[in-house]
Amino acid sequence: TAMIASEHVLLEGVPGVAKTQTVKAFSDAVKGDFQRVQGTPDKLPSDLLGAEILQENPTNGQKEIKLEKGPVFTNILLVDEINRMMPKTQAALLEAMAEGRVTIGRNTLELPKPFMVLATQNPIEQEGVYRLPEAQQDRFMYKVLVPRPAMNELKEIMDRFSKKDGQPHANQITSLDEMVEIRKVAEQVYVDESIKDYIVNLIEATHNPTKYGIDAKDVIEGGASPRAAIFLLKAAKINALLNGRAYVGPQDVREVATRILRHRLTLSYSANNLTTDQVVESILSKVKVPSPKQNSAAALAPSTKK
Template sequence: MLQENNTRERINELTHEIQKQNAPFQAIVEQVNHVLVGQEKLVHRMLIGLLANGHLLIEGVPGLAKTTAVASLAKAINTGFQRLQFTPDLLPADLIGTQVYRPQDQTFVVQKGPIFSNLILADEINRAPAKVQSALLEAMQERQVTIGGETFPLDNPFLVMATQNPVEQEGTYQLPEAQTDRFMLKVIVDYPNRDEEIRILQRMSRTSAKFDIQPVTTPAEILAARELIDEIYVDAKVQNYVVDLVMATRNPEAYGLPLSELIQFGGSPRATINLTLAAKANAFLAGRGYVTPADVKEIALDVLRHRIMVTYEAEAEERTSESIVTEILNHVVAP
């Protein structure tokens, strides 16, 4: 009983502190909404990635403001930002940097590439060849870059937000599974509804549509928020729920789901970690010092959809990883 009272008291203190420190992130939403229309989910997921120290993969057809969303977020944070346009002829050195020979000193010096920033927009990431993807892997996972045998740590916070078009086009490369697994979230951006389209028309149909976005937070506030997120309470029942969801992608028969012939590979332990961190960040944005099953369920599809590889049988039945995850979420009982 004493331990329960102490836990409850700590949660209340944490909730009070979170409600004070999440104000800048609510202000980010207001600033970004000066430009975007009808992309509340995308903005919310970008904030979760920022707070949970996880990268985002944003997928949608051209013209849905994916690039604008990331650029607007960067402007709302007083921090470094680099936009990288990925193309088939891009080289790893164009991304991470290279060694340059100085004839006057007869020495090589390191010239750092644009990856050395806080927020990285990897635009149309699926246009980059395999060597560039490999160079990006180390940066995303290890938060460091190796140039000429020398290792350089990247800035903190460091976040990659990558966009890709789902339409197969000439000059695109499928992202390797090892790379997609490095992304905490994969967010699907859909078309706006009719009312949103009218608002977009009224706001953007001018030859010089300029919007002034003010920086409302700093890297120091982001790092302080991450420290609070680490303290957010996750009950044992919620932990079991997270594990059950991920385990159901690997062994669905154990949970009464006839999906084994449709799933080639399920979620890895990285999925369990990312789902927990994303749920904590969701609780932070809601002003709570504890995670609820609803936090987990709300974010689970974006965490798991790109971590499940479907079989040929699933493709023949026109089943996608998204539909399989949705079936798991509907079947596994939340506490």
């Protein structure tokens, strides 16, 4: 859904759980232009965006300024171990992620469309890492937790990688043009006012939990931003469309809520071992869900099928 929405995803997991391979397989599935950047402390913003360089013209011998584009000029950019890059370099992605364009010197250049950043990070490393600022985390539509493989999955992984051609690959199942068309259709999906109110209440509950009977006043230090509400609405529309409906139901919002909210909540020290996922689950269980009667108008929504 993030690719359909032309938004960005943060993948978090310990080393060796195939985060990078997953992104490569996804790129194969949509046949998009793919670039990879390895996050290291010595990476500079120009290593991502590109730079103006002074070169000698072989024809006349004069010095000329040439614009060298960086790996950000692609459809799918994998930033591996983004939290190993210095904050200044991390921030260089902000304009690209938010605006779909970058500024190099005095030139502002549009990025290919669609454009998607898939970034990975290791949650257990403490040395040589730089925590993503809240502003940058907020740019990611989803934060996906990549679990360790189950025992039977681990055995399958060993069998696959023991073969000569063990690297995973995916066949093309769609195209970038089709993804753009799906997004245009998803924008027409009907959303009842009660669903919009439900999204607003979920966001409000992250700032004022006691209003909704949630005992988390001293646990949540910072709530979700307005961008979270935009992403909830956008993702719920796509979720409804992919499930064959031309209207958004409460279940569409609930199915995407954790992935959208988990990295937008800041917990206080009094949270102890409580996780943001548990807080989101508590919010989803307490905030009143619109009743079918409230959503009956959705059944009368015009079809989005072409």
